[in-house]
Amino acid sequence: MQVKVHFKSRGSLMPAPVGLIAIGELARRSGLTSSALRYYEQVGLLSPATRAGGRRHYRASSAERVAFIQLCQDAGFTLREIRALLAAGSRRGRAWARIAEAKLRELDTRIAQAMHAKTVVQHALACPHRNIVMCPNFRAALKPYLDSRERPGRPIPRSTYEIG
Numbered sequence: 001m002q003v004k005v006h007f008k009s010r011g012s013l014m015p016a017p018v019g020l021i022a023i024g025e026l027a028r029r030s031g032l033t034s035s036a037l038r039y040y041e042q043v044g045l046l047s048p049a050t051r052a053g054g055r056r057h058y059r060a061s062s063a064e065r066v067a068f069i070q071l072c073q074d075a076g077f078t079l080r081e082i083r084a085l086l087a088a089g090s091r092r093g094r095a096w097a098r099i100a101e102a103k104l105r106e107l108d109t110r111i112a113q114a115m116h117a118k119t120v121v122q123h124a125l126a127c128p129h130r131n132i133v134m135c136p137n138f139r140a141a142l143k144p145y146l147d148s149r150e151r152p153g154r155p156i157p158r159s160t161y162e163i164g
Contacts, residue, residue: 020049020057030066044083045069076107
């Protein structure tokens with residue numbers, strides 16, 4: 001008998017039970033790592049259907065659940081918020097609406113911050129002053145950052161300054 005060093009099974013020696021997807025296959029289909037799928041299990045977003053041959057296997061519907069999780073993440077939801085959305089079940093429920101409405105408010109804030117950032121960068125590119133820090137408009141934009149009481153991580157109201 002010859003011993004093989006670092007021997008690992010490759011491929012599927014034991015086919016997945018009918019209607020189930022092995023963790024590696026679900027990872028491949030979703031573009032995630034197996035460890036990410038295991039983490040989703042750990043935080044209550046995904047449940048394995050069964051174990052076969054020492055490997056996790058998921059229901060075929062798990063692929064759709066993972067896609068939903070990814071879509072929600074792309075929309076800015078945290079894993080905790082996604083878990084709450086899934087727990088709320090129906091989109092028509094009050095809990096689901098409350099979570100979605102809060103996310104809309106957060107997105108509106110982030111959009112306002114991004115628009116402000118774009119305005120600052122556009123001004124920096126077009127500013128006629130040799131030294132941007134000497135520009136009165138830029139200095140007005142700096143003021144809220146110098147007074148930390150005025151900027152607790154929120155976008156600065158347009159009335160505070162005008163860059164243009």
